Amino acid sequence: MGYQYYPITGIKDGWGPDGKVPVRRDFDEWSVSTDPKDKNQVILYLLALKRLQAVDPANRDSYFQIAGIHGYPYNPWDEPAVTQKEIGRKGYCQRLYEIMVNEVIPSYPAKYRDEYLEAARTWRLPFWDWAKNPKIPTLVRYKSVEITFGGQPKVKIANPLYQFRMPNDKKMRVYGVGSVVNFDGGEPFDYGECIATSRCPTEKEREAGSDTWANGVAHDDEADKLLAKHSSVTDLSYGSAAELVYRLLTYPMDYPHFATLARDENAKSATASTTKVTNDINVEFIHNNIHYWVGGNGGHMSQIPVATFCPTFWLHHCNIDRLFALWQTLNPDKWFETDIQRFFDQKIVGSGSVITNKTPLRPFHKDTGGTYWTPDDARDWFKLGYTYPELPTGKETPAQLLRMVNDNYGISRQEALKLAKSATAPVPGVEVLDDDGARVYDYALSIKYSKFALGGRPFNIEVFLRPEGETEKTFRTEDFVTNVFNFSQTPENEDGVEVCSNCAEGQAQNVQATAYIPLTSYLIKMIQQQELDSLEPPTVEKVLARMYWRIVDIGGKPVPEEQWKDTMGLDLSVSKTQMSYSSKPDVPTQFPDPEYIPNLGTSLADDQTPAGVVGNSINVAKINKLTEAVSAGGSIVFTSPSMNLAKPNRETGTGIALLSWDPASQADALDTENYDILLSMVLKNQRRVIQCNHKLAQKSYNLITELTPSPWFGERPELRVDIKEDQYEIYVDGRKVSSYKRDIKKSVTHVHYYTTPSRAEPIMARVITGNTYQDTAKVS
Incomplete structure (x- = not known):
């Protein structure tokens, strides 16, 4: 029998007529409900989560392995053919319901089973609305809880929502969790030494080798302070995240700007926002701040490789899913279709440089045969067997949702x-x-x-x-x-x-x-x-x-x-x-x-940019689009706040290339081969020369011309290029060096700032300024 993949199907039980599905509940409201069914669901949730956390971390279906999809221990999940080389290159997210019905409920007397099975069938993973309730939920704060279930005496159990603790108190290092670099030069945060997770540990509690660090701490009052740092001046008990959510759900924006804080000027979008300001709003920024406010300095939630081990991660991300569903309902015609590869390097999971709404969402499978989920498959949350309190039918109107958004978050x-x-x-x-x-x-x-x-x-x-x-x-x-x-x-x-x-x-x-x-x-x-x-x-x-x-x-x-x-x-x-x-x-x-x-x-x-000049931030290892194209008669002046004047033992190059892009092109805008390179200038710091060249898109370079500035650049360098009809005039720190022929008579639309080899540090700053002038005479 071949390998059996774990099928992600959603819970299929509990559905009603006409496609009605159970609701993911607001955790703060649901966890304190006095309704008997709700109380049964809460206890089943705690017991199932406790059992899941106790599964051997080596098991694919354990809490440890499922959490590890997000980062550490960098093992493949449900992909048996993945090589060891690929394992180190990616971090990857029903089990609870299966444990409820197959393990927890059968362990109690038969007379309770129908009641408990009914509660389990309509249970769905809850969400924590941290915008409306900016405090660590009450039930999460208890290290242990008392429960009464199945006619048995009251019993105290370790609260699986308080923290995740490794089975048999084995350190996470045993199963591949390591350290995360500490920026200030001190010892790395050694999460491999942890037996349990932490929220908002103090500096002393983060010390390597301490029992406190190993066993974890939870300073929820400190997390509360971070969550509500900008509390409302009215009597409304909301934190700053509420207003962020309000604007996220009411401002006009397209899907890419809603979804991610990464910005790419080359991305094509027919539905981009009409103002640069509203383009700055996105769900990822809000999501990131919650991670920090909950985890604090050094807590598991604030570090990507180990964030998923903290049980609050799941409550937080269910709310992100909810915000996504609300935005989809308010913007039914906006969706992800085709885009260039973003900072998450989809190439390493087989997606290539262009991703679409049909790109496989590795490592998640729809069936035991290994069919991957795609974005289109996951668009309708009803098909996964759940919805949210504000979206009980999926047919709610924008006006209905707007009332809720205004009342709760505005x-x-x-x-x-x-x-x-x-x-x-x-x-x-x-x-x-x-x-x-x-x-x-x-x-x-x-x-x-x-x-x-x-x-x-x-x-x-x-x-x-x-x-x-x-x-x-x-x-x-x-x-x-x-x-x-x-x-x-x-x-x-x-x-x-x-x-x-x-x-x-x-x-x-x-x-x-x-x-x-x-x-x-x-x-x-x-x-x-x-x-x-x-x-x-x-x-x-x-x-x-x-x-x-x-x-x-x-x-x-x-x-x-x-x-x-x-x-x-x-x-x-x-x-x-x-x-x-x-x-x-x-x-x-x-x-x-x-x-x-x-x-x-x-x-x-x-901002010291003179009138009539357009400033551009030029970032290393990136093709930077200029705010305004520059043609013959204009100039570009590159300045840097610093310059490495030491001659290296091994020669490297810092390149500044003036590019031209055809707006009708359908080629990959991230590949410099698809641009006309009008003038390439590579600064060689060891030999103190500038190597100049040019080429058409998809063609070969011409012969290199070397210029020798004398003197070389100073500590705050300036590289100026005047664009004449037939040549480029090149200046270093205000002194003309030479001219270079202008064979390709097109406008400069982009600048490629790069190093050779690609991992070398540039001799200028990693971010420099490129001021463009439409009239060379205005260059001071």
Whole structure:
């Protein structure tokens, strides 16, 4: 008999007539319900999860192995033909229901079995709505729980939701879990020494070799503080995630922008958002922050390779699935069809450079014969045998869902309506509308950064606001505004062995990430505390000019700016618009496209771009699209904040290539072979020469021409190219070096910044600036 694959079918029991399926329940509501059926389901869930966690970790169907699909121990799951080489290159997600009906229920007296089987048939994995209830759920917080079941005396059991503990107290290292690199240079976080998982451990508790680290801790009060750090100024007990969810579900956006924080200017989309600001909103950013808020510094949930071992992972991801289902229902015509390969390197699981809605979702199979699931297969959650409280039939209208979204998540809306209604005299910037609604100036912060700026190590971007009159950066808790958690991992483990080629590829491509944080609730809080008297732009802009920020590592320690400024590509910008909120919750919010406010964010200190010049951030190992194409008569000036002037023992090259892309092309936009290379300039630091070349797409290069700048570049280098009708004029640090023939007379649309070999470090910063001029005469 051949290998039998594990079929992912969803629970087929419990279905009603006309395709009616059981509901995934809100964990906070369901776990405290007094309904007898609910109570039976909760106990069955605990008992089944406890048994699953006790299965031998070497077993494919164990909790350990299923959790390991996401990262450590980097073993194949349900793919017997996968080679050992492939194992180290990927991290991969009914068992509970099977345990309920086949193991738990048969162990109790027969007179209870029908009642318990009925409860099991309609049980579905619950979700934790961390936006509506920003606290670790009550049932999760108990290390042990007492249950009464099957007519037996009350018994105390270890709570499988509190933490996952290895069977027989064996260390995770025994089954292949290792360490995760510690950014600050200290000892790596040795998760292999752990017997059980942790949430929000302290620095002392993270010390290698300690019993506390091995046996795990759960500081849920600390997680609560992180989850509710931006609590509403009204009496609503919501945290900051509520407003993020509100905007995620109400702002117009296409599927790629909803789904991922990775941004690719080359991606083609016929339904892209009409404004760059709304493109900054995505479910992945919200998802990442929950991982950090629950896990804290060093807790399992905040580290990709081990996050799935924490039982809260499953409650969190069921809510992500729910948000996805809500968005699908609100946007029924938007779906994933065809896209280029993203930072998750789908090539390593057989997907190639182009992925579609029919690409296999390895390693998940639909049947015992090994048929893979595809995105199209998973689009309809009803076919998997479950739905959500807001979507009982799947035929709910957008207006019905909008009422729920407004009532549950529209924090800024509710605050604005309350402010407009309660004010004896309207606050400037707040206007009362005819239907008792409110028109309010709305502000948001967009943060863009390089996901692998610190070698793939997780980090936090923290934003603060100086009190009026102060000039020092004190980083006081009371001045904290918001944070963005970069949820990533290093491509290699502490022994230098590659364990995540997805991450290695992402690092090589210098994947950029973006996050969007509403600021209006923070500003309304300042009004409530009489620290602000207006929401009008002139007043607010003066306040937000006091913002400052820092990078903090996963251990909670600030990273010196000199360690990240050249690689982070950090861009903070503030946008504004006017939101018109109706007092009727089924009426959509109206707002014009947001616009960026000049001279706020990083531009306040760093934007020195002259008038008539377009600035472009040029990232290493990436084809960078220019904001404006440059033709004959124009110039491009590349500058870097640093330059490695040491001559290396072994020659490497740092290349800057001017490219031209045919907009009608259907070729792979990630492959430089499909571009006309108008001028390639490779800086050779050992020999102090610039090698120039050019070629047409899919053709061979011409002969190399070497230029010898004298003197060589300085510590803050500038490379300028003037585009003439028949030649390029090349300048180094303001001095003309030479001219190079312009055989391919096309406009420059992209810049490829790269190194040879590809893993070498560039001699300039990893992120440089490319300023474009349409008129060479304007170059100063």
